[in-house]
Amino acid sequence: xxxxxxxxxxxxxxxxxxxxxxxxxxxxxxxxxxxxxxxxxxxxxxxxxxxxxxxxxxxxxxxxxxxxxxxxxxxxxxxxxxxxxxxxxxxxxxxxxxxxxxxxxxxxxxxxxxxxxxxxxxxxxxxxxxxxxxxxxxxxxxxxxxxxxxxxx
Amino acid sequence: xxxxxxxxxxxxxxxxxxxxxxxxxxxxxxxxxxxxxxxxxxxxxxxxxxxxxxxxxxxxxxxxxxxxxxxxxxxxxxxxxxxxxxxxxxxxxxxxxxxxxxxxxxxxxxxxxxxxxxxxxxxxxxxxxxxxxxxxxxxxxxxxxxxxxxxxxxxxxxxxxxxxxxxxxxxxxxxxxxxxxxxxxxxxxxxxxxxxxxxxxxxxxxxxxxxxxxxxxxxxxxxxxxxxxxxxxxxxxxxxxxxxxxxxxxxxxxxxxxxxxxxxxxxxxxxxxxxxxxxxxxxxxxxxxxxxxxxxxxxxxxxxxxxxxxxxxxxxxxxxxxxxxxxxxxxxxxxxxxxxxxxxxxxxxxxxxxxxxxxxxxxxxxxxxxxxxxxxxxxxxxxxxxxxxxxxxxxxxxxxxxxxxxxxxxxxxxxxxxxxxxxxxxxxxxxxxxxxxxxxxxxxxxxxxxxxxxxxxxxxxxxxxxxxxxxxxxxxxxxxxxxxxxxxxxxxxxxxxxxxxxxxxxxxxxxxxxxxxxxxxxxxxxxxxxxxxxxxxxxxxxxxxxxxxxxxxxxxxxxxxxxxxxxxxxxxxxxxxxxxxxxxxxxxxxxxxxxxxxxxxxxxxxxxxxxxxxxxxxxxxxxxxxxxxxxxxxxxxxxxxxxxxxxxxxxxxxxxxxxxxxxxxxxxxxxxxxxxxxxxxxxxxxxxxxxxxxxxxxxxxxxxxxxxxxxxxxxxxxxxxxxxxxxxxxx
Ligand code: FES
Ligand code: FES
Numbered sequence: 001x002x003x004x005x006x007x008x009x010x011x012x013x014x015x016x017x018x019x020x021x022x023x024x025x026x027x028x029x030x031x032x033x034x035x036x037x038x039x040x041x042x043x044x045x046x047x048x049x050x051x052x053x054x055x056x057x058x059x060x061x062x063x064x065x066x067x068x069x070x071x072x073x074x075x076x077x078x079x080x081x082x083x084x085x086x087x088x089x090x091x092x093x094x095x096x097x098x099x100x101x102x103x104x105x106x107x108x109x110x111x112x113x114x115x116x117x118x119x120x121x122x123x124x125x126x127x128x129x130x131x132x133x134x135x136x137x138x139x140x141x142x143x144x145x146x147x148x149x150x151x152x153x
Numbered sequence: 154x155x156x157x158x159x160x161x162x163x164x165x166x167x168x169x170x171x172x173x174x175x176x177x178x179x180x181x182x183x184x185x186x187x188x189x190x191x192x193x194x195x196x197x198x199x200x201x202x203x204x205x206x207x208x209x210x211x212x213x214x215x216x217x218x219x220x221x222x223x224x225x226x227x228x229x230x231x232x233x234x235x236x237x238x239x240x241x242x243x244x245x246x247x248x249x250x251x252x253x254x255x256x257x258x259x260x261x262x263x264x265x266x267x268x269x270x271x272x273x274x275x276x277x278x279x280x281x282x283x284x285x286x287x288x289x290x291x292x293x294x295x296x297x298x299x300x301x302x303x304x305x306x307x308x309x310x311x312x313x314x315x316x317x318x319x320x321x322x323x324x325x326x327x328x329x330x331x332x333x334x335x336x337x338x339x340x341x342x343x344x345x346x347x348x349x350x351x352x353x354x355x356x357x358x359x360x361x362x363x364x365x366x367x368x369x370x371x372x373x374x375x376x377x378x379x380x381x382x383x384x385x386x387x388x389x390x391x392x393x394x395x396x397x398x399x400x401x402x403x404x405x406x407x408x409x410x411x412x413x414x415x416x417x418x419x420x421x422x423x424x425x426x427x428x429x430x431x432x433x434x435x436x437x438x439x440x441x442x443x444x445x446x447x448x449x450x451x452x453x454x455x456x457x458x459x460x461x462x463x464x465x466x467x468x469x470x471x472x473x474x475x476x477x478x479x480x481x482x483x484x485x486x487x488x489x490x491x492x493x494x495x496x497x498x499x500x501x502x503x504x505x506x507x508x509x510x511x512x513x514x515x516x517x518x519x520x521x522x523x524x525x526x527x528x529x530x531x532x533x534x535x536x537x538x539x540x541x542x543x544x545x546x547x548x549x550x551x552x553x554x555x556x557x558x559x560x561x562x563x564x565x566x567x568x569x570x571x572x573x574x575x576x577x578x579x580x581x582x583x584x585x586x587x588x589x590x591x592x593x594x595x596x597x598x599x600x601x602x603x604x605x606x607x608x609x610x611x612x613x614x615x616x617x618x619x620x621x622x623x624x625x626x627x628x629x630x631x632x633x634x635x636x637x638x639x640x641x642x643x644x645x646x647x648x649x650x651x652x653x654x655x656x657x658x659x660x661x662x663x664x665x666x667x668x669x670x671x672x673x674x675x676x677x678x679x680x681x682x683x684x685x686x687x688x689x690x691x692x693x694x695x696x697x698x699x700x701x702x703x704x705x706x707x708x709x710x711x712x713x714x715x716x717x718x719x720x721x722x723x724x725x726x727x728x729x730x731x732x733x734x735x736x737x738x739x740x741x742x743x744x745x746x747x748x749x750x751x752x753x754x755x756x757x758x759x760x761x762x763x764x765x766x767x768x769x770x771x772x773x774x775x776x777x778x779x780x781x782x783x784x785x786x787x788x789x790x791x792x793x794x795x796x797x798x799x800x801x802x803x804x805x806x807x808x809x810x811x812x813x814x815x816x817x818x819x820x821x822x823x824x825x826x827x828x829x830x831x832x833x834x835x836x837x838x839x840x841x842x843x844x845x846x847x848x849x850x851x852x853x854x855x856x857x858x859x860x861x862x863x864x865x866x867x868x869x870x871x872x873x874x875x876x877x878x879x880x881x882x883x884x
Contacts, residue, residue: 042816097233127825
């Protein structure tokens, strides 16, 4: 049994240690908001937070997580940055098919938590690992700026 | 707003449908298009409610329940193009329903009841959802409104003409009386909708034309939205599959001793052409698959390679094609001038939707459930029935949100494979393609080879001969679309090119690549044609010594809507303003999917041949813009999709196998490479055009022509060749 802290709860899972977190979330715990896109850390669809940092769960072995806190898209709205990002995403109609957006939102929320007022190059650096096949990048950039601006409000 | 999926048995087939009202199960009003002369026997086998005129769908098209909630049974699938919202808007507009209360349910499989009026089958594609359902949904909404008003008028004993409707209420202005649609639903269900209910004058539209919030997005930002890949029916197991890496190859032998010993691996399924490993979760299945020792029988295609395919299509293109369109005397015009000829080529492309192919299936002796996101719901049901041998009505398709379609989910190969695997598995199984499997077993956008020859007279085009050589996807997918040697998709945007050319001929020459399956890919035929035509137009402009903008504008007399769009795009892009060295602007002007679009890309090409996008400006006249913000979003996204292909997209074949496998070698544009994209909508009262694919067709030629302007190098093949742009290789 491996113990994990996921979205504020302790979860025990019976899988081998090198199983990537992605598949434990999706197939064992039923948290399907975190998506599979490539499996090789190329697309960002599987992004979660581990102690607040954006991490690709497709390459993160569950045995390596230990006591660190995992946050997924299902709970990121409970963080201030996550809630602002989700709101900006809706306000600016970022989403198309939506499949990549869990990962986009997780990356953006981690960016804003660490860098409350990102400039374009901060956004590029934080978000270039997240592919959107629907091509919503222009709106993602605008929504991150909007979410950053609403911080003071 | 709620969205949920329903599933149901198949319906009777019939082409003729008329609008009809009835009582919904559990009370309320049901409105649908029904088939008056359909075979009565079909009604019995389909389980449809019997009625005097023929089968009537229990789900129908529109439901109004006793609480006044309006539900639209959505014939089209949502894959990010905003169709749930735009079609709901069209219905609510004519129904005068309170938009916030409109719910959407995915339609069950039925070509007869939910067939796309432009195809005759249930399909979401060709950028035509709004175009195809524009009239039908308006009529349905207006018909429902008419009987709701009639029901109120009967109750109040007043003239229906003295009543009006708004926000899901019928109102009698002289007395101020009001009745909600919910209170009227049962009474209205007993009435007959008028055959031709009057439709609103567009100037009275309250919803259409407003940038409304999308209905499907809330759950897409919090992880709640469910796609096919998220299905977890009780007891589900997970499967990873491998088909022979060589197209058409078979399984020769499998040694599974290592795999079966792995933790979480439950079962190995070996079929003639593929192997699947079933496990407790996908990772276990995938690890098991990798541990299998599979010997493939490569079959006859092990020699197939891209170099030969390209040679063959080029050679084939020297032959005459079937004439798709002819005007004037093209031979005379070409002989009378100094013909200029150029050839253009586009490569195979994979769709690579972010949601990899997947399908969850539960096969039982007496039935089959299929959970999948498909663009062709009825075909999904039919293939599952065929594989299992079950009657259609025993197959239930639970259609889900789609994490990117782009044409990939117009084919049901993934469903077929999954059902075959599921036949061997006890209980439900979710088959998921790895990205590698997804890219290597696609239906690829075909390679096309275009020859265009033209003559100039007085600085304008006089003769024009365009031959498109390539695969006919229609011949396989929709044979009606391939007649007399012409694939209507293959010549789309070529036979209706926008310029005033007195003498022209467009030919299609079918040439199938060996072994490589081809399919529709966002932008379809127009992708290839707009690239070839607009590239050539720029080359002709240079030959004529004209500015590419002026050259086009002078020939757009017959296409004023495109002319206006091009003038607007040029103004917004500051066409003609000076630029730094190695920076250029390029135009793409097109009519595609009944929309008129002008695009200007501004790019910089560095000494290494790398291309940086600086800005893309687009002006579009797509007729009445139902949900303007969605149109802007579709163009932004479509442009990214097209530009991605122009800069990176190519699937190559060696030894019968696809050489690309994942996003590391099949690259996608990323946010740090995406420039500002400005989209300007032109107000129009014309019927709506298609929009989902138009940006994709516009991106590549605009970028190619911007490179031409920046460097003088006339690229004639996609994706762009950086070696050529760096001067290390001849074009
Ligand atoms: S699935 Fe993890 S980065 Fe693509
Ligand atoms: S919204 Fe579809 S992949 Fe990003």
